[in-house]
Amino acid sequence: MENIIPHEFHISKTERNKQNGHTSFVVWFTGLSGSGKSTIANQVEHELYEQGIKTFSLDGDNIRKGLNNNLGFTAEDRQENLRRIAEVAKLFVESGAVVIASFISPLKKDRELIKEIIGEEDFIEVFVNTSLEECERRDVKGLYKKARAGEIKNFTGIDAPYENPENPDLEIKTESENLEEAIKRIVLHLQDKLKISVQ
Ligand SMILES: Nc1ncnc2c1ncn2[C@@H]1O[C@H](COP(=O)(O)OS(=O)(=O)O)[C@@H](OP(=O)(O)O)[C@H]1O
């Protein structure tokens, strides 16, 4: 951007990672409403916390009620929602935290943008793959019922699209894998990534 000259700070991500004893990156959960993103993310964060890892969760509660409370669910608003979240996640990564982000993030192009902002090397995509039928059966918040009744417009899976990730780093099929197994698999996948490489 014109006339914006970044200041070089002495303490960077590398120093913070050394001090913390682990690397920092984003674990991004994508999937339909009710697929299990928050449930899984919560438990993954708990496991990491128990290991002494610095974590921070980003989800609808702390984002859509605050920073992004001027955004709705049109394709345009979702893109801006996710762009801002990716920028925030990047700042937290700079601060040394492992960021656990849970957002529907329904479109491939928006997930590509997120990856671009955060940087491919710091982005782990976890696809929480639960069928629409199962999400609707769970209907945790009663939103599918409202969407079917036409009381909510642009509802993902009903009258707004969800594009399945083609190459996620991890895929969790909640209808055939139990929660404990899924958590173990994700946490195991993160172990190598958390190690600081000695140069
Ligand atoms: N129209 C519509 N479509 C989808 N979801 C809706 C909608 N309206 C409200 N909600 C509630 O908002 C949560 C999804 O917000 P996200 O920020 O994750 O969505 S997005 O990534 O920008 O698409 C989502 O939360 P989760 O159920 O946790 O996914 C819903 O509770």
Ligand SMILES: Nc1ncnc2c1ncn2[C@@H]1O[C@H](COP(=O)(O)OP(=O)(O)O)[C@@H](O)[C@H]1O
């Ligand atoms: N294997 C599983 N993994 C995650 N959630 C599951 C699983 N099996 C059943 N559930 C249930 O599905 C619901 C998922 O809701 P939630 O985590 O809020 O989804 P999301 O954040 O994707 O909207 C919860 O009620 C949870 O108990």
